[in-house]
Amino acid sequence: MKTYLVTGGAGFIGSNFIHYMFEKYDNDIVIINIDSLTYAGNLENLKDIEKRDNYFFVKADICDKEAVKRVFTEHEIDRVVHFAAESHVDRSIKEPEVFVRTNVLGTAVMLNEAKAAWELPDGSYREGKKFLHVSTDEVFGSLEEDGGYFYETTPFSPHSPYSASKAGSDMLVKAYMDTYKFPANITNCSNNYGPYQFPEKLIPLIINNALSGKKLPVYGDGKNVRDWLYVRDHAKAIDMVIEKGRLFETYNVGGHNEKQNIEIVNIIIEALQEMLSDDDPRKKLVSKDLITYVEDRKGHDRRYAIAPDKIKKEIGWEPETMFKEGIKLTIKWYFEHEDWMKNVTSGDYQKYYDDMYGNR
Ligand code: NAD
Ligand code: DAU
Numbered sequence: 001m002k003t004y005l006v007t008g009g010a011g012f013i014g015s016n017f018i019h020y021m022f023e024k025y026d027n028d029i030v031i032i033n034i035d036s037l038t039y040a041g042n043l044e045n046l047k048d049i050e051k052r053d054n055y056f057f058v059k060a061d062i063c064d065k066e067a068v069k070r071v072f073t074e075h076e077i078d079r080v081v082h083f084a085a086e087s088h089v090d091r092s093i094k095e096p097e098v099f100v101r102t103n104v105l106g107t108a109v110m111l112n113e114a115k116a117a118w119e120l121p122d123g124s125y126r127e128g129k130k131f132l133h134v135s136t137d138e139v140f141g142s143l144e145e146d147g148g149y150f151y152e153t154t155p156f157s158p159h160s161p162y163s164a165s166k167a168g169s170d171m172l173v174k175a176y177m178d179t180y181k182f183p184a185n186i187t188n189c190s191n192n193y194g195p196y197q198f199p200e201k202l203i204p205l206i207i208n209n210a211l212s213g214k215k216l217p218v219y220g221d222g223k224n225v226r227d228w229l230y231v232r233d234h235a236k237a238i239d240m241v242i243e244k245g246r247l248f249e250t251y252n253v254g255g256h257n258e259k260q261n262i263e264i265v266n267i268i269i270e271a272l273q274e275m276l277s278d279d280d281p282r283k284k285l286v287s288k289d290l291i292t293y294v295e296d297r298k299g300h301d302r303r304y305a306i307a308p309d310k311i312k313k314e315i316g317w318e319p320e321t322m323f324k325e326g327i328k329l330t331i332k333w334y335f336e337h338e339d340w341m342k343n344v345t346s347g348d349y350q351k352y353y354d355d356m357y358g359n360r
Contacts, residue, residue, distance in 0.1 A: 002029050002128075005077045007062055007110060008041070008084030009033030012197045013134070013231055015045035017081065020235035022049055030054045032075055034068070035084065036061040039348060044340060045196045062106035065113065072117035079242055080114050080131045082107065085169075088200050089138075089162045090356055093298050096161035103165035104172070107133070111176050118183070131184040132242050133173045137227070137254065138163035139188060142301035145225070149307035150188070152250045159299045170250075177248045185245040187238060190254040190306045193326065194231030195333040199345060200352065202226075202261065203327075206268050207334050208341055213285030216269075217357055220296030222262030225303040229255035230321035230329070237317045244315045254306025255319045265291060267323075271331055294360040 004021070008014040010033065018031055035041045037059060049055050056075075060067035062084045071077070084106060086092065086099045111131065118129040140150040141157030156171075158164040176182035193203045206216050237253045245251060259267075269288055276283040311317045321329070334341060 002078040003075055004029060004031045004079045004081055005071060005075070006031055006033045006081045006083065008035055008082075010035040010037060010041035010043055010045055010057075011083060011087070012040070012045075013192055013234060014083040015042075015196050016194060016231045017083070017235040017238060018046060018049065018055075020232060021239065022052065022055070024239070027054055030056075030075075032056045032058060032071060032077070034058045034060050034062065034071060038086075039352075040087065040198050042196075042198075042344065044343065062110055063101060065109050068109055068113045069116070072113050077114070077117065078128055078130075080110060081134065081238060081242070082110055082132065083134045085166065086162065089160045090200070090297060092160050092162035092165070094355075096165075099161050099165040100168070103162075104168040107169035107172050111172060111182065115176065115180060115182055119180075123181070125181075125183050129183050130242055130247070131173070131182065132238060133170065133184060133186045134238065135170050135186055135188045136163065136166050137188050137190045137252070137304050137306050138301065139167040139170055140304075143303040143305055145223075145303055149305050150252060150254075151307050152188075152252055152310055159301055181248075183247050185241050185247070186250040187241055188250065188252050188306075189234050189237070190227035190229050190304055192229055192231045192234050194330050195337075196340075197231070199341065199349070200356075202264065203268065203330065204334065204341075206265050207272070207331060208345065210269060210272055210286045210290060211282050213290065215292040216265055216290045217292055217294045217360060218262055218265060219294060220300060222265070222293060223260045224300060225258050225260050225305070226264075227254045227305045228257045228259060228264070228323055228326075229253065229319055230323075230326035233319045233321055236320075237311060240315050240317045241311070246314070251311040251315070252306045252308055253311060253317070254308045255323070256306075256308065257319070257323050258303070258305050259323070262291075267327060268331070271327055275328065275331055275335070294357070
């Protein structure tokens with residue numbers, strides 16, 4: 001029976017990962033979720049599993065060394081799956097410092113406490129321990145529109161405070177692997193979408209605005225390209241890298257599903273129009289006329305595209321959910337979770353939205 005320490009498990013990908021793991025392993029694993037519950041952390045995302053005997057929640061900041069140490073002292077942790085981060089690029093442009101604190105310092109604390117708990121007197125590590133650092137393709141920078149892919153060997157060239165802080169965290173993990181032979185893997189994944197994603201990110205923001213007849217803000221010329229992956233496929237990749245990944249290796253995770261932002265917005269509008277019944281009053285609100293081109297994001301990366309060749313060849317992982325299917329599953333989830341959306345968009349979200357989009 002393995003015990004997983006998941007950081008940031010109340011966020012978008014973390015909560016999807018926890019759901020995936022309990023569906024797959026049921027009572028054969030224990031999960032401890034450490035999360036400080038920032039605006040992005042939401043225990044509603046885990047409501048259906050909170051009563052499980054093999055799930056524990058610890059409300060703590062990953063920068064709080066003592067709190068993290070306590071978790072390692074109280075539990076025999078076998079795997080750390082490190083999601084906790086500030087994750088939104090636009091916020092990082094406005095408030096970079098919190099990104100450096102959580103993403104860099106927080107990762108250093110997690111590494112240090114895991115090392116202290118797992119290291120043996122001769123400098124080797126206790127059997128079967130692994131630290132999986134969840135990172136992003138944004139560390140590699142931006143690709144030309146007409147070609148090229150990010151490989152594991154692509155040099156880092158981050159442009160936003162978010163991606164720079166994630167690159168810093170990746171470098172720390174690499175340093176621990178090189179210096180201390182610390183048992184870890186890194187995954188660098190492309191854009192995720194799916195249930196429980198906070199509506200500051202493109203896809204849930206467009207779904208939510210379209211359903212209420214609000215403007216659909218498209219940055220710049222709308223032709224920036226992202227490589228979209230259904231979140232459950234990412235959760236599966238992480239589990240497979242934990243089980244089969246060679247220690248000290250990095251694996252790129254991506255969907256080979258490149259789309260311009262404007263294409264994504266059009267696909268969502270068309271899917272909403274198709275999926276809403278004729279007597280649903282929201283159907284009349286959803287329209288391409290809502291598309292509004294707004295001032296571009298500062299330092300906006302033009303194109304991301306992952307080459308997932310290594311993870312396919314070594315581990316046998318491939319994306320399973322085609323975008324056409326994944327986007328419908330996602331929209332269906334938001335239809336069925338109107339209260340979730342209402343709760344996360346009340347209060348502070350309105351202020352965030354006005355600050356971010358008011359003068360755009
Ligand atoms: P998210 O913003 O939805 O969730 C982040 C979680 O971390 C929240 O629950 C938040 O409360 C928690 N957290 C933040 N600061 C913390 C702190 N100091 N201490 C403890 N908990 C803290 O993020 P996400 O989209 O789920 O991303 C998760 C991870 O995956 C991040 O590391 C991100 O860089 C990476 N990633 C995300 C994507 C994507 O498309 N969303 C793609 C590739 C990689
Ligand atoms: O590539 C992986 C990364 O994907 C993750 O590391 C990040 O945590 C995650 O937030 C995501 O970053 P992006 O900046 O690519 O995602 P976002 O949803 O913010 O934006 C996607 C694209 O859509 C981007 O080109 C900016 C554009 N956009 C975004 C918003 C919120 C718009 O045009 N309008 C918007 O309102």
